[in-house]
Amino acid sequence: MGDYQPETIASPTPAATGNQLKDISTNDSGVLYHQLRQKPLNIVGGRGSYLITDDGLEILRRHLRDKRVHDAIMEQLQKIPYAYSLYFTNNAAENLSRILVDSTGGKMSRAFIVSSGTEAVEASVKMAMQYFRELPTPQPQRVKFISRTQSYHGNTLGSLAVGHHIARRAIYESILTKNVHHVSQCYPYRGMKDGESTESYVARLAQELEDKFQSLGPDTVCAFVAETMSGATLGCVPALPGYLKAMKEVCERHGALLILDEVMSGMGRTGTLHAWEQEGVVPDLQTIAKGLGAGYAPIAGLLVNKHVVDTLTRGTGAFAHSQTYQGHPVSCAAAYRVQQIIQEDNLLPNVREMGEYLGCLLHEKLGDNPHVGDIRGRGLFWALEFVQNKSTKESYPPSKKIAWTLHATGLKPEYAISLMPGNGGADGVNGDHICLAPPYNTTKAEIELIVDRASKVIQEVLG
Known part of the structure; x- marks a missing residue:
């Protein structure tokens, strides 16, 4: 889908009287976060394939904004x-x-x-x-x-x-x-x-x-x-x-x-x-x-x-x-x-073409990595499974939290990529993997950027 630039998002102005609105960047949030001891990044906007946080970080993700859908929503709201x-x-x-x-x-x-x-x-x-x-x-x-x-x-x-x-x-x-x-x-x-x-x-x-x-x-x-x-x-x-x-x-x-x-x-x-x-x-x-x-x-x-x-x-x-x-x-x-x-927009052929390219590039860049046990997927839906030993397929112990560490590392400003983590795949308890799922209208340049950033994240975490 095409890019859509949202309107400028203004900060709310507190009311002159009564309960004032509180800045959600403080620890006074009313949201029950998934991780109660850790506030997630606050997303305030989007640009193309990127999420934009309140401190300006642009994170590569899998969803694109499209004005045509926005218009359809507004039209239905009015009906x-x-x-x-x-x-x-x-x-x-x-x-x-x-x-x-x-x-x-x-x-x-x-x-x-x-x-x-x-x-x-x-x-x-x-x-x-x-x-x-x-x-x-x-x-x-x-x-x-x-x-x-x-x-x-x-x-x-x-x-x-x-x-x-x-x-x-x-x-x-x-x-x-x-x-x-x-x-x-x-x-x-x-x-x-x-x-x-x-x-x-x-x-x-x-x-x-x-x-x-x-x-x-x-x-x-x-x-x-x-x-x-x-x-x-x-x-x-x-x-x-x-x-x-x-x-x-x-x-x-x-x-x-x-x-x-x-x-x-x-x-x-x-x-x-x-x-x-x-x-x-x-x-x-x-x-x-x-x-x-x-x-x-x-x-x-x-x-x-x-x-x-x-x-x-x-x-x-x-x-x-x-x-x-x-x-x-x-x-x-x-x-x-x-x-x-x-x-x-004839997007399904692009999913097939770019999916094949993504798979080939993942194998080319990470196929020989001693800690990448398996690279698998179809279309624009791929995963990397990580192991301590490629020959024995021995998983990392759950205490290492490899998948979640990869995810957290990917959100660092120097990488700025969202990697979907998963664990327990090997037997319900052991096993770590990350999933990659680019948008349907992704390009070769974006695929190359995704694989490059993911490879650098894996290098930092696993060596």
Whole structure:
């Protein structure tokens, strides 16, 4: 998307009487920060591919501002900012849903628009449960879900249970549902045995899923949930050829649904609008989020396969779930304009071209680094996994906080780059990686700058 220069941001003027506004740069902030003992950098503006802090530091990041989206938001605000979707629809939600459904060739026939990826996953789980209760011959015994280790699907209790982010689950384990079971990730760097072929590894993972179905009772499994391409928790691991197709075959054999989580990998990030387009599969339910609205407004969605919609239509005729801000007109208007721009500016070919260049440059600059164990990705979504020993793949101890140190170092003025950190990928506790996700209209010059700055950060931290 094109550059957009925001208006000058003026400091608020305290009122003459009453409670005066306090400078948020002080320690008197009312914000509950993620790290309570540390105030994050304060972002006051943006320029092109950069975030601008209140002290003038420009940080290379992955989101671009575009005046066309700003105008669409303002236009919608002037029309109608909100209408409760339980009683009303609105043109913005209708337009966005139509463009999404059409983008799948009608394979997914309805869109349920919410505000976050977590909410989309929560809705997908409920939709799957309801589907089996509304079949002509109901199957209410299907209440179990199978997901994968080192996966992440959200932070509400339902989505947290479906995922396997050990650190985020830890203190809530006692109240998480016990009907979710996990199988291994498709993680060739650590999962493939020496000498094992791709075909044999995929067959082994499919057999593991089959065995899990059998141990649980095949007719009790509601759905298998997986990220089409793993996100920040495992670190940008693409599915091996034939993997998702093999997993779907297991689901179909036993009548279970396939839910694909594309909150991070979808809406163009991996080179096609839907990541499943590259895998030879069509999900029964699909979640989307981050690339949908490009960060302009809180928005996500659940795309529903036609056969699921048809089942509910013939059954109760309603989805037994709703949220106050689903289908929010302003968010939908922003996302609709973002999706139009992706088409108008022909951005997906650039994602593929620049993604290939990013991968090649990462291998060229960092492939021989003794502490870079694996370089992986697809499209404009790449990760570097770090190890103490390249031969043994030994991870750094969690106490070293390698990923977070890389992130913090990247924010120093001499580097000024935002590197997304992740840890626990190796086994849920050990393992460090960083993710790189440039904007869809990135250039070769920006890719070179990203790799150069990331390489210098890695050199400072790991030597």
